[in-house]
Amino acid sequence: MVDDLHVRFGEVEAVVGVGFEALPGRATALLGRNGAGKSTTMRVLAGVVPPTSGRVLVAGIDVTKDPLGVKRAVGYCPDVGGLVPRATPWEHLQLSAALRRMTDWEARARDLLERFELGDVAHRVTAGFSHGMGRRLSVILAAFHEPDVLLLDEPFDGVDPIGVEATFDVVSDARARGAAVLLSTHLRELAIEACTTALVLRGGARVADMDALDLRGEAGADAYRALLD
Numbered sequence: 408m409v410d411d412l413h414v415r416f417g418e419v420e421a422v423v424g425v426g427f428e429a430l431p432g433r434a435t436a437l438l439g440r441n442g443a444g445k446s447t448t449m450r451v452l453a454g455v456v457p458p459t460s461g462r463v464l465v466a467g468i469d470v471t472k473d474p475l476g477v478k479r480a481v482g483y484c485p486d487v488g489g490l491v492p493r494a495t496p497w498e499h500l501q502l503s504a505a506l507r508r509m510t511d512w513e514a515r516a517r518d519l520l521e522r523f524e525l526g527d528v529a530h531r532v533t534a535g536f537s538h539g540m541g542r543r544l545s546v547i548l549a550a551f552h553e554p555d556v557l558l559l560d561e562p563f564d565g566v567d568p569i570g571v572e573a574t575f576d577v578v579s580d581a582r583a584r585g586a587a588v589l590l591s592t593h594l595r596e597l598a599i600e601a602c603t604t605a606l607v608l609r610g611g612a613r614v615a616d617m618d619a620l621d622l623r624g625e626a627g628a629d630a631y632r633a634l635l636d
């Protein structure tokens with residue numbers, strides 16, 4: 408739940424009074440042009456960037472009061488970074504499992520790596536990964552511990568069709584177990600396929616909160632373009 412969120416970086420107002428509710432079992436797309444405030448909103452929800460003002464509850468936890476608790480509750484795929492270049496995918500998963508005291512995690516780890524076609528490179532350091540391979544691993548790491556809130560920032564960026572399909576599956580699995588999913592993307596078609604609701608940001612403010620299906624077809628494309636300009 409986000410209510411009247413403001414985030415300011417010096418002179419820049421990155422988020423200006425945004426409010427919305429991402430419900431359990433639903434997937435919400437966060438859309439908007441470059442610099443609209445999508446990643447900043449995601450970072451606040453992940454407990455990485457503190458709100459300047461406003462109220463943000465993630466899985467019932469107040470992000471201002473307990474950012475560490477929020478970090479524990481979410482699975483977060485950041486738009487950039489987040490991977491250790493000298494570690495392999497398997498080591499990333501091992502570390503995540505250890506930090507969260509997960510037991511019997513190996514079968515799920517193997518399954519996710521296979522689904523995202525990273526099984527063959529599970530023991531290769533990520534330094535040599537392509538951009539798309541890195542994105543796929545970041546989605547796996549976000550979903551691995553089956554969080555109550557799944558935050559995917561640009562998960563489709565540079566990802567091939569197999570990775571896109573695997574990401575759709577991750578989103579529907581999360582929804583099926585009652586998690587709330589928030590996904591930012593520039594790709595309207597993929598947002599429609601993956602999400603039930605769409606929020607459009609412009610200049611840091613929310614300009615639409617709509618059914619994702621209303622973005623379908625030519626009429627949807629026109630409506631979307633009008634919201635962006």
Ligand SMILES: Nc1ncnc2c1ncn2[C@@H]1O[C@H](COP(=O)(O)OP(=O)(O)OP(=O)(O)O)[C@@H](O)[C@H]1O
Nearest residue numbers: 416419420421439440441442443444445446447448
């Ligand atoms: N750490 C920061 N310091 C200063 N300004 C920032 C910082 N992070 C974001 N901004 C600014 O806040 C605004 C919103 O940026 P944000 O990254 O949230 O947009 P976005 O919608 O995710 O864009 P994109 O689609 O390009 O990823 C931009 O004007 C950006 O320059």
